[in-house]
Amino acid sequence: MRESMMDVDREAPGAPARPDVVILVHGTFAGPKDDTDDEPGDAWWQRDSDYCRWLRANLPPGAALPDDVQVFRWTGHNSQVRRLEAANRLLALMIELEAQGRGYHLVGHSHGGSLIWEALISAEVPRTHGVVYAQLRRALNDPSVRLAPEPIIPLRDDEHAPWFVKHKTRYLPRTSEFRAIEAAIQLRGLRSWTTVGSPFLRYLPARRPAVPGWGSQALSLRPATGWRAVRRQLLDLLVTTTITAPFSFLAVLIVAGAMFHARWPGAVMHSGVANALALPVVLCWAAAYWLLGAQGYANTLLARERAAQRAFRRHAPRWLGLWAPTDEAINVLSASAPTGVDYEWLCAPADRRDRRDFGAPSDPVPLPRLRIRAPRSATHLLPDVVRIAPRRAAVPLVWLANRLLEPWWRRRIAAALHGMAQGSDLPAAVLAFASPWPLPLRGARTVTGLPDEVAARLADRAAGQNAALGPALRELLMAAALDGVPAAMRGLHGSLTEAGAMVHTSYFADPDVRELIRLHIERTCTISRDTTAGPLAAWLTEHQAAVAARVAAFAVTPPSP
Structure with a gap:
């Protein structure tokens, strides 16, 4: 309901x-x-x-x-x-x-x-x-x-x-x-x-065999109804039957043999037909078992995403999201997520929407290609080194590796580095959206997360702090030469995390950000009620009205096909 x-x-x-x-x-x-x-x-x-x-x-x-x-x-x-x-x-x-x-x-x-x-x-x-x-x-x-x-x-x-x-x-x-x-x-x-x-991160199941996931036109955040629901239940029944059928068949043979004192169950089990079917049955059982687990995991991720929609409708009136357009963490994570499919499109029934191009992750990391070190006879030394280099025999193998295997391991390593930067360690899941809103609704970024003058002040403060980091970085290079790289890295970390060095770490040092948080608490706490007037209180009222209107539009208006 x-x-x-x-x-x-x-x-x-x-x-x-x-x-x-x-x-x-x-x-x-x-x-x-x-x-x-x-x-x-x-x-x-x-x-x-x-x-x-x-x-x-x-x-x-x-x-x-x-x-x-x-x-x-x-x-x-x-x-x-x-x-x-x-x-x-x-x-x-x-x-x-x-x-x-x-x-x-x-x-x-x-x-x-x-x-x-x-x-x-x-x-x-x-x-x-x-x-x-x-x-x-x-x-x-x-x-x-x-x-x-x-x-x-x-x-x-x-x-x-x-x-x-x-x-x-x-x-x-x-x-x-x-x-x-x-x-x-x-x-x-x-x-x-x-x-x-x-940065709010939304994870959806990855596309796998017989499992609609990210990249599949059948992926939908709306629960299946009608024939689609019946078809899904029939598929689950088929998978479950495939898993349990071999054990059911064995149980029937054992029970039948015990009841009728017959020898034919044993003969069937030791026949050539049974031996020929043993391997295909085991493989079919293993595939069905894997498919059942993959479907269950994907359904868990989708159930959680549907619960997120209900939770946001319930708790949105009590939410205040403060963020600057220049926030480094939000922008970096948003850029690392795939693009091309909006959230409302995913919430529409799969059979009543147009086709969309699921965006691919960012470009692979430019990893170096596999190379062979120069043989000793090609080192340009004087006097010459005249020797036979057995390493030359590996040149065709390296060419084949760069031609056939290099694209595969480049994608694998790039995906691993990509996920490490995102903190994405959920198995068989894709970071589909990263947004300053709990739900990545269309046009949510048009609702400002801070008053314009506050956001500009945070950005100016970060720019000024970064300009002051130039002399500090030169000192760190000197420290690296004299005291070692680890000591220099500790100093670099302290300089970058200093309040004001980044917009992302400077919110709580700003008096207006503090006051907005206090006003939000004051308006909602049990005993006290808001009696404060001023530009920040007016902005907070307008902001919450804009959030409520956007959430109501998502809850009431069906997604356009």
Whole structure:
């Protein structure tokens, strides 16, 4: 059932009038040095930072930084797998706050914002399916996010059993577990969520044999209906039957032989026909087993993407996305994603739309070709080296390798480097979209992410800082010559990550960005309401109205074919 965009519970029933909790979520490469680093550091998200001190002094009476909740931390690795893992932990923390009846606000920078978004999607999936999945159950037992002495849902006995254990009941749904979080998974206590300079990454299944994925005209984010749904169910039934048929046949033979005391089942099993069919049956079974797993994985990615649409309709009224047009991380990731297919086209039924050209990834990395070192007789030394070089016999082999194999390994290495830069380590998945919006809607970039003067000020500050880096780079080259490259690289990293060196890292140093975050929290917190007037408050009102109009258009208007 389609939910209205304004169907948002602003307060949990019976919630006490106590200050809301503000949770800060850092991004990639901004995590603690190690898992035991509990010291109050000076990073923007840590308790001793300048930004946290500013928040304590300027937050409205209805919101506060928590003293009884640990600072949320995650590894900060450039890895989508690690981000999904951290999103489950963040969702567990949100459920713990919901269980205590506390309102909360989430503020994330860079991939910290996309981590918040993944947590909201992870909440929408069990909310819709009515199932508590194993990953969420494990996150609820993580001591770093648990607030109560006892977990809301305890671990099962075989929670961490190895894959070869036959009875893995941790995957079986239990109604009692979902009832324990049924009220909390609605996330009624989420007052606001703010993302700052966040590149939102949308992953879709890769195209594989008999699996519609990225590059296939049959790929659609709309669930199949009518004959297409029946055809999909028949294909699944065929695959399942292919997997189970050999075992069913063997079971029938064994049972028949036992019941009738007949010898013909054994004769059939040892006949020449059975021996001839053994290998094809095994190969067919292995192919069907692989296909079933590939389809299940692709369906999981598509189900998560459909849950993202429902989650955005529910939570968009409480979202504030701040980003500058010159943000380096957003622009680089957006340029690295394929182009040519817009999101609305993917949301249309596959049989009611025109054909589109799926964009290919960026150009391959210009890797060097395989070469043979010059033989000793061709080194131009005086006196001459007169020797026979056996290496010359490998020249035709190298030519063949560069002719036939070089394009293949160039694509493979380029794809590996490409995925490493993106942090794309989900298997059999393609980073299809990277956008400053949680959903990469058409024309979303026309809704500005910051007032024009604030965005221009951030860009000018970064340009001035980069101009000042010239002398520093010369000093680093001297340090590399005198003290070694590692010491110089540490200095270079410190210079580049200094506030203002990049737009992406300078948001929280800008007073207007801080004030926009505070205004958004003030307007949505439980106790206080916004009483502030001024140009920033007016921009915030216009921005949220533009976001609401764009989301409503996506929710109501069917995609054009």
